[in-house]
């Protein structure tokens with residue numbers, strides 16, 4: 159019998175990205191395939207001084223992997239789904255969304271979280287995400303936000319080396335690489351980024367062989383929830399750097415969707431929340447964006463563009 163060609167899995171080389179790619183490799187191996195990891199460096203990993211919001215935003219973490227895939231250096235690519243732009247002009251597509259891990263944001267506060275109760279204390283919190291900045295300032299207007307760049311490990315080192323009061327991380331990112339014990343508090347009140355905690359596996363358009371294989375890894379509920387979240391993000395014309403959050407979860411046969419859009423300073427917040435039966439959830443992301451845009455949330459996007 160013909161030996162199947164080894165599936166070359168492209169990934170960024172951070173510890174988190176490597177963990178995620180190994181997880182996909184493991185599931186492919188369980189289906190009987192041989193796999194090989196190919197490490198590709200991204201602009202977003204190499205330049206750690208420019209704030210992400212100034213790096214042209216879209217695709218700073220994905221471009222190098224896209225190129226490797228288009229050039230047939232790799233067969234499939236594993237991405238954190240939240241890092242993928244909602245519009246993709248390239249002949250590449252998501253063939254599987256893996257089951258979501260913990261979707262929450264979390265606070266790492268090396269000296270503890272007592273300061274959160276003290277309304278006269280001007281705490282300093284590190285994050286380079288406008289979504290996290292705006293939601294934090296909405297809740298703690300007397301705090302100051304500072305930028306922090308780097309992969310999860312680098313940011314964790316920085317928060318221990320600086321005298322900031324805390325830094326915000328995706329819980330899944332810390333947990334996946336066994337750093338979950340650094341989490342001081344889960345930020346259940348914060349609406350996470352569209353597709354946070356989910357991984358996407360990309361194939362080349364028309365590669366039906368990879369599509370047949372990879373689509374077996376798709377987790378239907380995660381795929382539906384992240385599709386609703388990304389429809390919302392897309393229709394807000396917001397991009398990954400906008401102060402916009404979106405989170406959907408299915409329990410029983412209902413999909414529960416929450417979305418927020420804020421001004422950068424967190425003063426104004428637009429909210430959307432709705433439960434619908436799973437069968438009727440297809441349009442919910444679009445409907446939520448329409449509702450918030452009708453309330454005037456489009457001003458936020460204008461503000462982003464002029465920054």
Ligand SMILES: NCc1[nH]cc(CCC(=O)O)c1CC(=O)O
Pocket residue numbers: 238239240241310326327328330331353354355356357
């Ligand atoms: N923005 C970078 C990024 N992309 C995905 C994750 C974590 C894993 C995930 O959310 O799926 C992170 C780190 C973070 O936000 O703290």
